[in-house]
Amino acid sequence: MNSSDLTLHIINNIGLDSIEGEYVVFTKGTKNFAILPNFMLHELLTKNSKDSYTRLHIPVLVELQLIRDAWGSGIRVTSSYRSPDYNKSINGATASEHAKGRALDIQPINGKIGNFKSMVKSVKKSGGRGYYKSFVHIDTGRTRTWQG
Numbered sequence: 001m002n003s004s005d006l007t008l009h010i011i012n013n014i015g016l017d018s019i020e021g022e023y024v025v026f027t028k029g030t031k032n033f034a035i036l037p038n039f040m041l042h043e044l045l046t047k048n049s050k051d052s053y054t055r056l057h058i059p060v061l062v063e064l065q066l067i068r069d070a071w072g073s074g075i076r077v078t079s080s081y082r083s084p085d086y087n088k089s090i091n092g093a094t095a096s097e098h099a100k101g102r103a104l105d106i107q108p109i110n111g112k113i114g115n116f117k118s119m120v121k122s123v124k125k126s127g128g129r130g131y132y133k134s135f136v137h138i139d140t141g142r143t144r145t146w147q148g
C-alpha cells in the first residue's frame with residue numbers, strides 16, 4: 001500500500017470516534033485490530049504503565065509501515081506516545097515529539113541494528129531521525145538527524 005492507501009486504511013478501520021484531526025487516539029480498552037498491515041493497534045500503545053491513553057500522528061504510523069515494508073522483517077515499537085507527565089518521569093527531552101504523538105522509537109526484532117539504521121537512512125528523508133545504539137527514533141517534526 002502507498003501512503004494514501006495506508007492513511008485511508010487507518011481512518012476507515014479505527015472508526016471516527018478514535019480520530020482527532022490528523023491523530024488517532026486510543027487506550028488499552030480500544031479493540032485490538034490490525035491498524036496497519038504489519039502492526040496491531042496495541043503494539044502502538046504508550047509504554048506508560050499508569051495510563052494507557054495514546055495519541056499518535058497518522059503520518060508517523062504511515063512511515064512506520066513504509067519502513068517495515070522496506071525492512072521486510074519484524075519491527076518492535078519501544079516507545080510511542082508519552083503524556084507530558086510520563087515524559088518528565090523518564091527524563092525525556094522537553095518538547096519531545098513523543099509528547100506530541102509524532103514520534104516512535106523502533107528496533108529490528110532480528111537484532112541487526114546496523115543494517116536497520118542504513119535502511120532507515122535510505123528510506124526516510126524528512127522529519128526527525130535519531131540513531132541510537134539499540135533503536136532508531138523517527139518523527140514527523142522538523143527535518144533533522146542526530147546520533148543518540
Ligand SMILES: [Zn+2]
Nearest residue numbers: 103104105137
Ligand atoms: Zn524517540
